[in-house]
Amino acid sequence: MSQRPRLHAPTKRLDIQGLRAVAVVLVVAEHVFAQPIGGFVGVDVFFVISGFLITSLLLAEHSRTGRISLTAFYWRRVRRLMPAAVVVIAATLAAVLLLVPQRAPQSLADAGWSLVFLANWRFADQQTDYFAADGPVSPFQHFWSLSVEEQFYLVVPVLLVTTLAIGRRSSPRVVALSTLSVGVVASAVLAPIQSTADPETAYFSTPVRAWELGVGSLLAFGTAIWGRLPAWFGTSLSWTGLVGILVSAVCITGQGAFPFPAAAAPVISAAMVLVGGVRGPTSGAAVLRAGPLVSIGNVSYSLYLWHFPLFIVIGAVDPSAVWWTVPLSIALAYVSYHLIERPCSVAPLAMWHRRERARFREALRPQRRSVQVSAIGLAAVTAVVLSLVATDRVRPIDIPTVPLAADATAAPTVGGEDRPALAALGKGIVDALSATSWPELDDGPGANLVGTQHPECGRLSPAPSAETCTFGSPTAERSLMLVGDSTAVHWIDAYLRLQDDGLLAGWRIVTRTAFGCPFIDASLGGQDATECASFRADTLDRITEVEPDVLVITNTFADTGVDGDGTAPGAAEWAAATQRYVVDVRESVGKVVLVSPPPAGQSVQNCYSVGGSPSACITETSSAWRSRLAALNAVAGDDATVVDSRPLFCTADTCPAFVERTIVKKDFVHLTSAYARKSAPALGELLRSRSVFEDTLVGH
Template identity: 40%
Template sequence: MHTIDRNIAPRRPPTTASVARGHRLDIQALRALAVTMVVVEHVTGRPTGGFVGVDVFFVVSGFLITGLLLREADRHGRISIAAFWRRRIRRIVPASVLVLVLGTAATWLVIGSSRGTSAAIDALWSVASLANWHFASTGTDYFASQGPESPFQHYWSLAVEEQFYLVWPLVVLAAVALARRRNETAVPRVALGFVLLLLVLGSFAWAWQQSVTSPTVAYFSSLTRAWELALGALLATAAPAMTRLPDVLRPPLAWIGLIGVGASAWVTTSTVPFPAPGALLPVAATLLVLASGTGCVGTPWLGPLVSRPVSIVGDLSYSVYLWHFVVLVIGRSVLGDDPAVLWPTVLVLTIALSAATYHLVERPLLSSPLLEPGPRARPWRRWRQEHRSTYRRGGVALLTGAALAASVVAVQAARPAAVPPVVPGASADGTVVTDTSGGSAAPGDDQALDVPALSEWSAEITQALSATSWPDLDPSLESVLDGTRTGSPHLACGDAEAQGLTPDDCTWASPTATTTVVLVGDSTAMHHLDALIPLAESPDGGFTLINRSKFACPFVDIRVQNDVAGILESCRAHNDETLALIDDTRPDVVLVTNSYQTLSEDGAGTITPDRWSEGFGAHARRVAGAARSVVVLTPPPDDADIASCSRRGGSPVDCISRTSRTWLDRAAADREVLDEVGGTFVDLRVLTCVSDLCPAFVGTVPVKEDRVHLTTAFALAVSPVLGDLLRVRQVL
């Protein structure tokens, strides 16, 4: 992604302008294609496999860096690691740090201090070249909220490359030094190739295993990505052999490779473990392009793909990669998700910032005497003279850009505040006539119930929907955003065995208990606990509540894909134990809450409504044979995340959730199963929504801590209303 291009082992002195400039235009085309795939996929969501552009960069980096090292060894009989690292630092660090500093400041100023603090932490990991391990760690922590994307999440791939730059040159240096001790004049390409082959095989095998068992760790890990960099390096060691490749084969190989790279963006799906074997196609296609242009004069014929515009995109690829995700995350927070506004704004800003960074930071500092040994006054003076005109023109461009940006900000600030939605059934003074439906969208049987407490609660929801500014919340909005709010001690029961808890620790009962209720499901069920426990422990509650819900473990007979290591086997075992417990104890009521987010089945892709119905039905039919009643309590609609939609100067209107198509399909599937087994479906949107409009707070309490999980404070506040609803529905 950020290396100097030079052809490797040409058969004869290069004569073309492209080679004279030190650029291989086929590699420029690869860079342009790869960064375009990544940016377009991040911004638009299509093609779904556009992220494989990162794999292209890995192969190219391994190839180019190894080629640089081997050519230095060929010319001088040794490798200067210090000089290599100085060049890498000048090439990578200035632009990277600039984006981190400006991106953190912009996040803090535009979105808020909580997101700014989080971005600063991510930036520090990125500066340390450990961003990939940082994101792998947070990605596998299923106690963590499903928080907003970090503006620096894309820095994980830079960290992988930087770790490669740190370790691999030492291996090449050791091989060259060992050859010299043996009085060998040739660079030990065969020995290095053998080492690389072992690395490829070991890393690929480990990547395949990790891709199946721990997908998030596999995606970010340097160990599971090493085979891609190593294959590029392996091709570089074989560069002399490429001189024997017939010229007539080179253009077809290059075209096949480029087409393969582009096709991989469309054919790569979540059904194939990634990065192994899922990255094989883009990696192999990239190797074809690199091989076709190695050991020859000039660049294989690629028509318009080696034109000047494509080469410019290749030049800008590093800066484009650095800026695009920062601009996207901040832009989405300010502009929302409207493609007509967001997409062109992100693309234009990314190109403008990337051009400025390339011309004012990347190129000048790469040729500067920064970090070079010896006297520096004269080299710096000469460098300033060479680049004085560049910075003059750049200063004018920056001032012009700043003026335009200020104008945009002023226009944005002058826009009318977001208008609250019109709530059907609300009178002019904001009071509710009557609407306890939770939404206009079926399914649900709760709209005609006589639940006075629910009517009063709906009035509070309607009042929250009319708010145009954030009230003083308890817990505060900042504490929800930065995770410092007081969490529930009962959440430990979501992983009771690992937390050392006994069944009694996760059982609550009323002194008058005559009914047994078992709660099953995933983390959304766990976040209902704080609403159910006060009902169970009240003097007249009349029931015992046993928790058998578990984080990342939906109560369905489906291997639901998850990033938690070992969770597939653990979840299957947990659900089997839960079913056995229900068979033995024959409880009166089994409450089921599963997430209605888009989920994938391990090895089979997205779970369809029919597949969900099949998987839930298998468990529900068995439970119905042992329990008096099977009851589904729906999760909150999976939509707005308060940490993503809230920003400085923003409005609660920006954080109103609505029911997704996936939620409705999943609910309908559950409803069909319950109709079959004689169960009860309770649409709990009545507790969070009015007419399918769901505010981020009710009263002074935040509703959700992320996209789907209720806050502890909200669960406690809504508990009496939930109790009345369940009693009216004859669940309790």
């Protein structure tokens, strides 16, 4: 006869539930609020916990019965994980189809990989950069960590069964521990190698991450030893580990080699908490046994599942409402936990028997009140969110038409009878900001958006030949040279239109641009540091050779890791690094022009929705962007002319995603080819207004 299901088995390690709560809160906060900056280390904490608990259960089963049932183990994993995961995947796909249907094909593929717990290899194959934000993020990206865990559990139980059987006659645990230790060491050796050589793959790689779960597994072999530690020592160890996790979340940025060695800090800290609480139910850091943390820890799996799809979908509909991710995901997590996760994890196999179904319903009775309260809260929060979103999707925004005179960094007023192209473009921007529905766009948001017609001119290594990215007659009397990073690459089409039918007719245009390699005199960290340094040195030589009448420098204003240590410079350091190159080339050019990049904003592929209002895609120029422009103005002096490009994209720092029928940017910062050409006449007027083309012919 089957045993009656128990839904209220006591939790032996309340501090572990509290540790789970800390981990999931760090992850959710980092995703939703971008703080703490290293909140993603909560995943590393989860890995250690999972390795410890699963291995402890398997070793306990072996001690109790003399064997480990792989069938029972994997069936428990399926019942524990799959029901809630299936519900979240189905609900997410429904939301994507309803709200952001243009992303449905990609999301459907990601969902399939997530459902079979292979999402990490899917994202690794796509070279997904977890720390980048330059395009649409999959609502299933968080399934990578669950995939790593489940792949780890395909190996470890089999390894334990095999090694415990081999060592049965002598010291079975010693054999198992030794074998597992070899695997952990091998993973730890591989981790720093791949973290440096291929960081995108390393982040999602199961072999690279295995040492983190393995540390937890190794700890499980020593529970008898940890239990004999003095109570005061265990408590001190637990508190130290908790502080270590919080410090890691504040200090680790992901800019260096990750997951190794950076992840070692949260992994070791989590191990200290686990060891410190082994002694008994009152050992370890008392705060981790507090009721609120234990409650959140109980629903941590469901909370982790729900929060990321909510964050992505809400952000796609209305980025200003992403903070609603927190109350909504908490409400959904509690409902999911009480209604799906716990019942399914203890449901008897013989559910087709009437008696077993009756017993199961009786066991669920104590949970009904919890489910009802959670459902009411969920309904209330959902109603508020939907009403706010619905209001925002049909509401035109209030558009300031005159910048504040007191703000030295405000966008300049442009247009007028002498600048008809700027005036016409400005009217299109104002009309776009007032729109309550999307026009029929020339190129709809999606993977087909063309960012530049000349991607070969952004190749870093090997760099294209000089002839490939030189346009116009080689004997032209005047020349304009464009240098910079990917933002400059996406301006090429604008300058070519000016060459075809306007200001630069009869000029030779020389481009020397590279993706991810700004033209500044500073050391770059990251994978392409050496290639970028060589490219910039060659660019300096090329400028001296060409002696352009106008040298245009355009670099992104985003926080790029420079100075060799993975940190981003402040506005003043960035401007000074730019000015040093200006001084270096000043004698070889007629005029140096620093054209600001487009203000960074939303990716239209994230915020566009059929039937939705374009107000969801409206952005404001950030204070960081304005600070960098002000810093360039401060250092330019007589050596360079600074051109503020905001009139091409914004009205008083408020920027739409389209103008007339043309999408402005293909992602967060890069222009579409169509808009580069559309805005070219206005760009020409903007340059002419700053006297860029007066007396530019180099006397040589």
